[in-house]
Amino acid sequence: MKEFIQKQFEKNHLQSVKLLSILREIQAEFHFISKDAIEILANLLKIERTQIISVVEFYHFLSLEFRGKYEIFLSDSITDHMLDKQSLANYFAKKLGVKLGQLRGDGLVSLDNTACTGMCDQGPAGLINGYAITQLSKPRIDEIVSLIEQQVPVEDWSKEIFKVADNICKTDLLLTEEISQGSALQNTFKQGLTETLAEINLSGLRGRGGAGFNTAMKWQFCSQEKETARYVVCNADEGEPGTFKDRVLLNQYAHQVFEGMTLCAAIIGAKAGFLYLRAEYLHLYSKLEAILANRRDNNLLGKNILKQGVDFDIEIRLGAGAYICGEESALIESLEGKAGIPRNRPPYPVVEGYLNKPTVVNNVETFLAAAKIALIGGQAFANLGTKQSTGTKILSISGDCEHRGIYEYPFGTTINTILNNCGAKDVLGIQIGGPSGTFISNQEFDRVIGFEDLATGGSFIIFNQQRNILDSVRNFTDFFVDESCGFCTPCRVGTSLLKKQLDKIVDGHGSAGDIVALEEICQLVKNYSHCGLGQTAANPILTTLQRYPEVYQKQLKAISYEPGFDLNASLAPARKLANRDDAGAYLAQVED
Amino acid sequence: MSETITIDGKEIPFKAGQTIIEAATAAGVYIPHLCHKPGYKPHGSCKLCTVNVNGRRCSACTFPAATGQAILNKTQELEDNRRKITQMLFVEGNHFCPSCEKTGNCQLQGVAYYLAMKDNHFPHFFANRELDASHPDLLIDHNRCIFCNLCVRASQEKDGKNVFAISGRGINKRLIINSKTGLLKDSDIEVNDCAVQVCPTGAILEKRKGYSTPIGQRIYDTQQIDQVSLTQETVYE
Ligand SMILES: Cc1cc2nc3c(=O)[nH]c(=O)nc-3n(C[C@H](O)[C@H](O)[C@H](O)COP(=O)(O)O)c2cc1C
Ligand code: SF4
Ligand code: FES
Numbered sequence: 001m002k003e004f005i006q007k008q009f010e011k012n013h014l015q016s017v018k019l020l021s022i023l024r025e026i027q028a029e030f031h032f033i034s035k036d037a038i039e040i041l042a043n044l045l046k047i048e049r050t051q052i053i054s055v056v057e058f059y060h061f062l063s064l065e066f067r068g069k070y071e072i073f074l075s076d077s078i079t080d081h082m083l084d085k086q087s088l089a090n091y092f093a094k095k096l097g098v099k100l101g102q103l104r105g106d107g108l109v110s111l112d113n114t115a116c117t118g119m120c121d122q123g124p125a126g127l128i129n130g131y132a133i134t135q136l137s138k139p140r141i142d143e144i145v146s147l148i149e150q151q152v153p154v155e156d157w158s159k160e161i162f163k164v165a166d167n168i169c170k171t172d173l174l175l176t177e178e179i180s181q182g183s184a185l186q187n188t189f190k191q192g193l194t195e196t197l198a199e200i201n202l203s204g205l206r207g208r209g210g211a212g213f214n215t216a217m218k219w220q221f222c223s224q225e226k227e228t229a230r231y232v233v234c235n236a237d238e239g240e241p242g243t244f245k246d247r248v249l250l251n252q253y254a255h256q257v258f259e260g261m262t263l264c265a266a267i268i269g270a271k272a273g274f275l276y277l278r279a280e281y282l283h284l285y286s287k288l289e290a291i292l293a294n295r296r297d298n299n300l301l302g303k304n305i306l307k308q309g310v311d312f313d314i315e316i317r318l319g320a321g322a323y324i325c326g327e328e329s330a331l332i333e334s335l336e337g338k339a340g341i342p343r344n345r346p347p348y349p350v351v352e353g354y355l356n357k358p359t360v361v362n363n364v365e366t367f368l369a370a371a372k373i374a375l376i377g378g379q380a381f382a383n384l385g386t387k388q389s390t391g392t393k394i395l396s397i398s399g400d401c402e403h404r405g406i407y408e409y410p411f412g413t414t415i416n417t418i419l420n421n422c423g424a425k426d427v428l429g430i431q432i433g434g435p436s437g438t439f440i441s442n443q444e445f446d447r448v449i450g451f452e453d454l455a456t457g458g459s460f461i462i463f464n465q466q467r468n469i470l471d472s473v474r475n476f477t478d479f480f481v482d483e484s485c486g487f488c489t490p491c492r493v494g495t496s497l498l499k500k501q502l503d504k505i506v507d508g509h510g511s512a513g514d515i516v517a518l519e520e521i522c523q524l525v526k527n528y529s530h531c532g533l534g535q536t537a538a539n540p541i542l543t544t545l546q547r548y549p550e551v552y553q554k555q556l557k558a559i560s561y562e563p564g565f566d567l568n569a570s571l572a573p574a575r576k577l578a579n580r581d582d583a584g585a586y587l588a589q590v591e592d
Numbered sequence: 593m594s595e596t597i598t599i600d601g602k603e604i605p606f607k608a609g610q611t612i613i614e615a616a617t618a619a620g621v622y623i624p625h626l627c628h629k630p631g632y633k634p635h636g637s638c639k640l641c642t643v644n645v646n647g648r649r650c651s652a653c654t655f656p657a658a659t660g661q662a663i664l665n666k667t668q669e670l671e672d673n674r675r676k677i678t679q680m681l682f683v684e685g686n687h688f689c690p691s692c693e694k695t696g697n698c699q700l701q702g703v704a705y706y707l708a709m710k711d712n713h714f715p716h717f718f719a720n721r722e723l724d725a726s727h728p729d730l731l732i733d734h735n736r737c738i739f740c741n742l743c744v745r746a747s748q749e750k751d752g753k754n755v756f757a758i759s760g761r762g763i764n765k766r767l768i769i770n771s772k773t774g775l776l777k778d779s780d781i782e783v784n785d786c787a788v789q790v791c792p793t794g795a796i797l798e799k800r801k802g803y804s805t806p807i808g809q810r811i812y813d814t815q816q817i818d819q820v821s822l823t824q825e826t827v828y829e
Contacts, residue, residue, distance in 0.1 A: 039772070050757035050770045057759045322761070339761075344636045344654040486739075486765040488637050493680035496763045497714055521714075524676055527649060528639050564715060 002040055004029060009044045016045045017355075019055055019337030023062050024279075024320055028130065032066040051338075058339035058485075060114060060321030061130065061279050068103050068110040070148050074136075075125040077116035077241045078431075078475040079398045079461060085124040088136050089113075095145045109148055115323055115479060116241035117280040120398035120461070121167050121405050129154045130282045131162050164283060166248045167405025170421060172392045173384060174365075174372055175408045178253050182300050184374040188263045189308045197223075197267050200370055202378030204390035209235055209326070209363030210433070210457035211532075215370060218360055222350040223268040225358040232265045232273035232312075233335070233354065233361045237319060237326035239278060240434035241479060242459030245394045246364040248406050250277075250284050253368055254291050258314060260367030262301065263374050265312040268360055273314045276331050279321050288316055323483040327531055328361040329353075330485065341487045342531040365394055365458075385411035389450035397422050399431075399462035415445040415454070419462070426464045429547075434459035435476035436536035439469070439543040469551055470506050473540045477502055480537035491534030494525035498538060504564045510556045518552075519545065597661040599643075606657035613641055613652040616665070617825050622818035623665055624674050624703055626681075626792055627740035628653035630825045632749060635741045638681070640674050640703065675707040676714075683714045684763075686721065686735035687793075693802030694794030696810025700738060702817035717763075724769070726777035729799055730788060736795040737767050743787040743796060750786035755779045767795075 008025045012018035019041075026037055033056045042049040056062045061073075074080070074089050089100060089111075098104040098111050119125035122134040128144070131154065140161070147157055168175060188196045201216035222230060234257065238246040249257060261273050277285065292314055295301040303311050322340045324330045330340035332354050353359020362370075369391060373381050382390045389411035395418070398404045402423030409418065419427060429441045433456040440447065440454070447453050463472065481499050486492040501518045504510050522538035522545075529535050545552055567587055575585045594605040597612070599621050606615035611634060613623050627638040636654040643652045644664035652665075664670065681687075681700060689695045721734035739758055744767075747755040759768045771778035781787065788796055807813070811820055 048754045048757070048770055049772075050754065050759070050768055053768055054757050054759035057764075058761045344634065344651070346656065481762065484762040486760065486762040489639050489677050489680050489684075492739075492763055492765065493684045493714075493717075496717070497680070497683075500715055520676075524673060528642055528673060528677065530636065530639065530651075 001030065001034075001037060005037060005040050005044065009041070014044075015337075016047050017335070017337045019045065019047070019052065020059070020320055020334060021317065021337075023052070023056060023059075024318060027062050031068060031071060032063050054339055055337070058322065059279075059319075062320050066103065066107060068108055069151070070109040070154070071127075071129055072109065072111045073114035073117075073127040074100075074111070075115075075117040075119060075123060075127075076113040076475070076479075077120055077123065078472045079116075079120035079242060080123040080125060081471070081475065082399060082463075082467070083123045085136075088124055088138070088141065091138060092136075092141050092145075095141060096148070108151070114280075114321065115239065115483060118238055118244040118247050118278070119164070120242050120244055120396065122165055123398075127280060128161075130279065132164055132280060132283050133161055134164055162283060164247075164251075166251055167403075168248065168252075169397070169403050169405040170407040170409070172408040172410060173381070174368055174392060174394065175253075175406070178256050179259070179371060179375050181255050181295075182259070182298065182306070184256070184259050184371040185263055185266075185300060185306060188266060188374045189306060193267050196263065196374050199378040200373050203369075203373045203381040204378075205366065205369055205373060205381065206389065206451060207363055208365035208369070208393070208457065210240070210436075210455070212451045212455060215362065215366055218350060218362070219264060219268050222358045222360045225351060227358055228269060229355075229357045230268055230270040231354045231357060231359040232261050232268070232270045233328075233331065233359055234261050234273070234275045234314075234364055234367055235326060235328065235331060235361055236275055236281070236364050237278045237323075237331060238281075238364075239323035239326045239483075240436060240457055240459050241476070242396060242398055242431065242434045242461045243457055244396045244398075245406050245458045247281055247284070249364050249368055249394070250281070250288060254288055255295070256371045257364055257367045258291065258295060259300070260369070260371035260374075261314060262305065262312055264360060264362070264367065264370065266305070266308075266310045268358075270360070271311050271313075273312065274335055274354070275314060275316045276325070276335060277316055277318050278325075279319045282318065285316060285318065292316070322485075323479075324485045324531075324533055327533065330531070331361065332359065339485070341485050342533075363457075386448075386450050386452065388452045393449055393456070394458055395449070395456070395460045396458050397460045397462070399460075400424060400427070400464035400467070401462050409449060411450040412448050414448050415440070418449075418460070419445065422462075424462045424464075426466075428463045428465045428467055429469070430463065431459070431461040431472065431476075431540075432456050434461075435479055435540050436532070437539065439472075439540065439547065441547045469544050469548055470555075473544050474502060474506060476540035477537075480533065484533060484537070488528075488530035488534065490525050490528040491530065491537060494521060494529070494534065495537050497521050498525060498541065500564070502541060505552060505555050508555060508557065509564055509566075511558075512556065512560050514556065515545070515549075515552055595659045597657050597659070597663060599663045599665050600667075610657050611653055612643060612645070612650070612655050612657050612661070612663060615657045616652065617822065620822055621665065622822055623652045624706060624817075625653055625821075626699060626703060626738065627742065629742055629790065632742065632745050635745070638738070638740055639677055642670065642674070642677075644670065671707060675704075675709050678704050678707055678709055679711075679713040681738050682709075682712050683716045685717075685719060685737065692736065692794045693797055694736075696807055696813045697805075698794055698812070699792035699817065702812040702820070705812060706817045721766075724776050725799075726775040727781070727799075728777070729783045730776060730781065730796065731799055732767075732769075732776055732796050733794065734767060736793045738793055738795075739765050739767070740792060742790045742792065743767070746790040747781075747785065747787040753780055753785070753787070755781045755785070755787055 103110040206212040325340040329343035604619040625641040641652040
């Protein structure tokens, strides 16, 4: 083991900022991070063992306990459940002879849940030793179980098992055709850097990751900083359940995304950039590396790009399973090899980002659009969409419809149009923007996609009339409990309180005051949390409570107070100890 | 000429680089807090110090004071929600004040008195937490840890060591100890370290000292935390 760690350490240039990368390699090789590994690594990197432990415990795909030669994770998105995930998970567990969440006795295989893996258009999905699997079915599970029992190395499994489809269903300005390699950069240098920034400004481009900050303004702020060591970061963490468009963009349009990053670097004066790729997209890693190499060969990256005196290169850094790492300051912490805990603001990343240097963080789609704008000009982009939301938006559509996949629409398109295009019938409502977004009912389908109405990072999950709203609300609330980083009190404790209170109501233990109590926790978590995760964690409850109060009311018992637990069931151990089973040993839940 | 902010209508001067809580404390205005301590790097995690700055909620312990800020501090809404945040901390861990050696000297308790907290309000978590009494002079009762991070900072910033870290994620957060065994006795902590003294609750305790001041005569038995805080914490270097 010592040699292996030494080798990883050298490969990663002896840097503690590479801690996460090194830990990923150790986990992949040994399937856990042992105490010995921690001691060796602490000595090599000259950091405290506690720093390593806290990183391992933070990320879902790193573990202090052995996870087996085959580590299986099943995606727990609501869309997986809508595709019968639960019964397949039970089948999988039975076939393997292991309980969900556990390691099998012989140490060969473990099975667990994980947050949405970004395959909602082709679920039920999962990961095997980090590699994505899609469209799970009983025959597929049989095949996988037999490969595991024969201990066939994952590298030798049929490619079919790891097939990931792009499912591009509707294209517009950005998706119809990828720009030819280098064309946007050439145009940028031809017209000048300041002029290109002016075009991006003219285009009105706003960030596609959710918050919608003006892109040109962000780049301008960064370029005006005194500190000249600056960085460009592409946020490909894509953790919002129901979003998968960045995966498709990186699979088919990566050149253009890298081109967008490069022209940003030229404009803001950055020499180094990162693509922060979520762990779930490991299958894209080598392909993306090859594209970067190709761009270096073509003088589109590296030293003296296109002989214009600009030096810039991009490094891919993988995450390790944490939704919060999509939040830009948590992402930066993660890039520095730490747990992904959002920073205090100010300072903002454009002032103090990676290694406390000015840093631009943008979404994959934002860079894709910026490259297009550099080529076709700002006006052509601004001609599409609405006044406040120019251009197009790429949506990830999943749930109850005929054609799940990627759709590109000009902003301002109505929900009705979108539903018609994807073949959705008998619709109850739509979760727009993922769990952190809004649930809209079928009375609101004349609303439009756009920052002024329904803002979205692209997640679009359709529910038909057969679905129970409370199932999705519960799934989303559980998601936030699992993904809260735990830094601040309102979110760390509040998300768990939300879950307890919601479960109490849904399980039929709620009474008159319980909905008010639920709302009270919602407001606290929303208004007092440190970052966007906590601030939106109550949205699934708040947006459905607002639209369907009767659905919640129906779960309540009529009595004025109902204990949150089953009194009689809780007395069972006492009855057993006292060896009693007479009528007096049973208590009514509430006295009449 | 020094610049000013207003807190609940009162004009307060501040120096460049000061946070809102620093300016407030210097001017004799108490803002409830737990993870903040003067002279330590701001952390901003407990959220007790949340104030309203020109209509936006901010943590007073991290947010820089700036000209033009109209700040609300002692409003009904903020005090109610600070109480609820305190209640969250109470139900998350296992805090049995009547049997705790720190009772009366505990800042969590002091803040709860100040905010007129009468019950725990939320359901208890009954977390399964451990006690490490391995060290001859110290003990750490994880049941009482509120993840304020002060011991972590004290050890790094004041003691020049690195005895503590906060690990885990979400509700599974935990304080870990920097030693091969993970036990306090094998770490390089010493009784007089700032990291021992800084704990606002009874999580880190000196052994055999618990009852040297009788209950009833302790800090918050006789004074409100705002007064204690303002007399102890107004000194800035
Ligand atoms: C909890 C949380 C998760 C986020 N996840 C992502 C993400 O996966 N991808 C993304 O681009 N932005 C994400 N964001 C938004 C980023 O913080 C940031 O605003 C964005 O990357 C900026 O890029 P843009 O201006 O191009 O949108 C997330 C924010 C929060 C609070
Ligand atoms: S809101 Fe949640 S995710 Fe964000 S810092 Fe607080 S605990 Fe962490
Ligand atoms: S005192 Fe400001 S967040 Fe804790």
